[in-house]
Amino acid sequence: MKRCYYETLECQKGATVEILKTSYRKLAMQFHPDRNPGDATAEGKFKEINEAYDVLKDDQKRAAYDRFGHAAFEAGMGARAGAGGNPFDFAGSFSDVFEDFFGDLMGGERKTRRGNRGQDLRYNLSISLEDAFRGRNAEIKVPTTVACETCHGSGSEPGHNPETCTTCSGHGKVRASKGFFTIERSCGACRGSGKIIRHPCKTCRGAGAVQKDRLLNVDVPPGVEEGTRIRLSGEGAAGLGGGPSGDLYIFLSVEEHPIFQRDAHDLHCRAPVSFVTAALGGSVEVPTLDGGRAKVAIPEGAQSGRQFRLKDKGMPVLRSSQRGDLYIEVAVETPVKLTKRQKELLREFESGSQAGTHPEAEGFLARLKEFWNGGDPA
Template sequence: MAKRDYYDVLGASKGASAEELKKAYRTKAKELHPDRNKDDPTSEAQFKEVNEAYEVLKDADKKAAYDRYGHAAFEGGMGQQRGARPGGGGGDFGSSFSDVFEDLFGDFMGGRNAGGARQRASRGSDLRYNLRITLEEAFSGSQKSIRVPTLSACDECSGTGAEGGAEPVTCPTCSGMGKVRAQQGFFTVERTCPTCGGLGQIVKNPCKVCKGAGRVEKERQLSVNIPAGVETGTRIRLTGEGEAGLRGGPAGDLYIFIEVREHPIFLRDGLDLHCRVPVSFTTAALGGEVEVPTIDGGRSRVKVPAGSQAGKQMRLRAKGMPALRGGGSGDMMIELSVETPVNLTSRQKELLREFEGLSQDNHPEGSSFFTKVKSFWDGMKG
């Protein structure tokens, strides 16, 4: 049976442009795809016929040969053996299959737009911002105003890159594909289109403000809510506050990385806070009370038991940091630092020497230590 004219197969006129041929092919391929015509046994053959026709007519060189010689251009004696696929002996099968897949399912997979050209809009880059806050701000939460340098959509052209906000046009070199093909022997080489740089579109009259980029550098002021309980390394994501997308694509995200400054009084350990409080050796020996600060700005009186040693810890329940996502608070640990007095007067020195002579049995920790030392030395001598 004689082959049908390729233009008739696609339902296109002989003088149709590349864009018109592509549109006709998409229409026919979708109409005749076997998955949509499971009850029609002839649909698969018709679908292959449509694919074969478009494989020839989409290529400028093959189309010119077909327009001049018809089907004979791809039969024996015209540069290809009979029975081979038109235009390359099967060497272009992979790219042909890719084209069919993208043309049929591009709308659902983000490959091409309704006009047949690839969707060249791309998502903007994500940005990172390092934000330093105080421990008090991490405790109570706060709202911070930050200034972020970024690429924003050009207001003059609405992000299109074209003067007056006009839409970019399909690249005439690659017909919106973003890539061009060249035959080298038995192989088909595919490379990025040199005219549009792979975008598939060009701007005829570039915007004077953004020079055709569609984006301009700006410094934006943003308000960031810092939740209570954050710590160094906490990441806050602001959706859509990153760089503007290219060709109308979605903006990226802005990630705020928190760093909590060191505090002069409190040391943080997860949800717990540690506070080192100096007490006189008299208070440590006799007992008493000491007033300590809390992270919420309040004060707490802590009872110091008589005979407290340096390093003794006491716990204040729920006076630590709040959990980031709720669930209570940590504790505040008070560590006693017994302070040795300095710049003693003669009378003070006299009283201390008198006290030392009366307190041979009042140092249990020292007595225990030196007993162990004596045993160690005796063992070394033995």
């Protein structure tokens, strides 16, 4: 169940635009994602507040909401907010919040905006670590609202024309006197459009606009990280009544890699090394994320967990020519499936080993003795 927009903004149903705005600003400040990083509840609240204010600040939308409730917007919202792997979501009108704040802080002189700015959209794009390394040009499909081709945006069946609304004489607004005041509000009969459509176009059901996928190229630069946002200015939802389009935010997520683990700009890779190589020294070949190979020299007596750094073989740093490093961690492997002969050789090896052959085990044993004796004063 969706909360009532007035409840969301903690206002009465008849609240003036000023009251709504004051309350909206207070709540938007309180629940803004920048102030509540990682708090999903606050983020949800922030979206709710934005959505409620977006509707109630607008005469036309408010009139529609007062009359039809949430149902007034469901057709439009459901198309995008639906589940089922749809990567789209409303990002909330971030810029709107800040424009409002700054407009006021700068001491008035607000630019008068024609119409309503379209909503910001969010697109979740998942890329591989290789893509994050090299950068990539991704083609995405963005659903947008375009004028209906059948009726050329009029909303009426071809051959019919929308009629002028008789309630408001085509003004879209009606006046009502209440005591000393004359209140102008959006006309309910035509929902503020000034026109009545008697024969709705079958293609767009009278809306005058249809949803269409648009292909967009997104340039993902090398070095992006989980959560990096790319803003495509003006590629969000179309504005209403001649207003500018919203922005499209690409939210990136980087998939796990089977070989490399990322730590900011550095990469980590575990390289299994045979115990013979670890004991006698040698070299191992390791992969690099650019698809190449690198040789790492293993010194005599290398232990498990020892790290070797390959400078500048890590991730590129976003918008810079710098590179992180690649760390290779040695993992000494205990051999399995030994033949009888191999086992004999190992037993021979064991009997021949002297003090200092296994420094860690010897050190551990020494510490154990101390611990047990220390715990028992006898």
